[in-house]
Amino acid sequence: MADFFGGMENVSATTLVDWLPDARAYQDRPWYLTLLIPHELAHQWFGDYVTTEDWANLWLNEGFAEFMPGQYWGHKLGAHAAQDYYADEYRQYMAIDARKPMALASYHSDNIYPKGALVLQMLQDELGPTRFWASIHTYLTRHAYSNATSDDLRQAILATTGENLSLFWSEWVYGAGYPAFDVTARYDSAQATLRLEVKQTQRDTLHADSAGVQFHVPEVFRMPVAVRVGTAQGDVMYHGQLDAREQTITIAGVRSAPTMVVFDDGNHVLKALTFDQPTAWLAAQLARDENLWDRAWAIGELAKRPTDPDAATALATAAAHADYYLTRQQAVEALGGFSSDVAMGPVAAALKDTSSAVRGAAVAALGKLGGDRAVSLLRDTFDHDNSYDVRAAAVTALVEADSARAHDVLARALRTPSYREVIQHAAIQGIARLQDTARVNDLAAMLALDALPAQALGVLAARGDAHALEALAAHLDDERAGVRRYVLTGFRVALTRPDHSAVLARLKSAAAGLTHADTKAAADALIARMEKGGPPAGGRDN
Ligand SMILES: [Zn+2]
Structure with a gap:
């Protein structure tokens, strides 16, 4: 539909905004395909077939609709595609929760979409897929053509699996926030043990609103946790329970110095993690860890060490060889903060990546690195890359890298049609940023x-x-x-x-x-x- 934003899950006749991608736009993983279509389709079950009892339980509609596309992509393209989808939900959730932590089951909560998706993913982890889907089947059949509350979902799980999830519900559905872990590690070679001091540092700063309603961020989130310790003799696994504001985890049988420590192995907990580690541990985790959130976390830590050559090497290796585009993209983005000496080679090589997202990251990194070689590569990319997003990113990066030599590219970009006008938008923003007054007539013609x-x-x-x-x-x-x-x-x-x-x-x-x-x-x-x-x-x- 024209003059419409997003989608609306009318029963059996979803309406969608008219942003149907053209063939070339598909390589840029458009939101329309990645999220909008599967989200609205999921609403036929979650929202239409079973409808929330009231607005305070709206996450039963929107959380499930936001959760299901990740399941679809995981089923169609594999585990990394699902992790990729939920990593994006994680970024959205953190941005929203930083503004206002809210319970999932609350009126006017802004974070029901991404938090709903992430909490359902945790629930699926906790129950295992077979018991999870059997419970969802119970929930949908019990409440077909009718309404449901948050507790109805819990009751459906209880009836199906015998699991009473009242603690999970109280922490993740009725409570606000998420655990923020601060972890430090100490290895004792004589005892062959690794001791982790684990603190939960989340704070409850919420007040009652004008209606007297107050949500709480739990002082302590209680949950199982797995820790993977890499050593020269193989990995040592630890499974335990987190149940205190501050606690010590002692991992026995670590017979040689750790080469890597992964707290919450497999990323089963929605969390923030502070864990200062040697560069070698981070490099090992980035190379070995299958989980994309874990890899992104390691990249974030390495990015804080722009003068450390080992950090640059680890990122360059991931940029060239990681088996999933998101990791290569994030490694290239991080290299944009390093010096040209170490970053230019791997960033330039990333311009040939098969993924347009990686090439787009390389283009943005070149904008930060600057210099003649970067400018020449950016001009070449604008002329020859076949992705709309990459060409748009090249326009923006060129303005950043060399404003004096960007004007002719801006003029051409203004006349370059693209999916959702991304290239023209980049040109217009570049003109405003450079105050390119020679383009006033062009802008007036594009009103x-x-x-x-x-x-x-x-x-x-x-x-x-x-x-x-x-x-x-x-x-x-x-x-x-x-x-x-x-x-x-x-x-x-x-x-x-x-x-x-x-x-x-x-x-x-x-x-x-x-x-x-x-x-x-x-x-x-x-x-x-x-x-x-x-x-x-x-x-x-x-
Ligand atoms: Zn929706």
């Missing part, structure tokens, strides 16, 4: 694209470019209602400059002659608000 060209004109006008200001004024009475709305947005951007008297004066003179009543009313409201000293972006005026 119907979306709000971005008008916003770029607004940025140029805010910096005092009279030509850009005139281009906005000339289109404030455009025949196309969308263009008039975008132009008003451009004026709003221009009015954010502290000294905006010239912009406001031009808006007033243009508004005086407007023939379209909707734009006239919106422009007058904006002018009135500015004259009262209000912000240009507040309120509704279009």
